[in-house]
Amino acid sequence: MIRLEIPGFGPVELQHLVSDFTGTLSVDGRLVEGVRERLLRLSQNLEVHILTADTFGTAERELSGVPCRFHRLAEPHLDRQKEAYVRELGPERVMALGNGLNDRLMLRIARVGVAVMLPEGVAVETLKAADILVRSPLEALDLLLEPRRLKATLRF
Template sequence: MLHINVPGWKTLRLAHLFLDYNGTLALDGRILPGVAERLEELSRHLDIHVLTADTFGSVREELKVVPCDLPIIPPQGQSTQEQAQAKADHLRAFDPALSAAMGNGRNDALMLREAALGIALLQEEGAAPQTLAAADVVCPSILSALDLLRHPLRLAATLRG
């Protein structure tokens, strides 16, 4: 568990990290450089959950060295709202008050809004405006977002009141 005191905001007690895959951890189905190492380090303190429709069919192979829960959300026949609901339902099953979430897509907005800490990413795929509005923090890369959890004083500096 991570304990992060943010003066003037709240003290975060985080046990879970929920992540979108494509657009967040990966580009075109391939995990971005440096991500696996950071996730492995964070997995010593947090349960990692990667929520994805696995559009490119590569997520299991790409994350084989990362200790994580990997629920696949069926893309066929599901609207963006249904995918968003599936991600939020998964987060709710583990307690949003003890969770951080990261994503960039429209189907990530609800998950970010419900988590104790929501981080939106603005990377190569861009980010949906609803997701940016739902976030507590917006980062330019997944590496900088994961590093906020690895170096909590950075997060406190951003969010303090």
């Protein structure tokens, strides 16, 4: 668990990291270099969940050896499936990462929603649903590895 008191934002007690894969942790189906190591470190304090439609069909292979709950989702209504998953975990205990339109609902309800902007871009509605925008999954994961960064960004 990661605990923080963020002035103006309130207490944050995270137990789960929920992330999209394609365009969030990967580019063209390949895990961004450095993500694996960060996920391994974070899995010592958080339960890691990967929810993906797996556009390139590579997610399970790319995440091999990473302790996570992997869920390949099927059309239709990916957005509602992701939202329901976060609701089941308890959104107040979740930090969610995503970039696509189908990530907007889970980012909106998660205690901390992070939009990740890789070459695929970020859907405008997803950006509006997020608490934070970062330029890479490394920056997103580092917010958890160095929680004072999260505090500095979210305090009023």
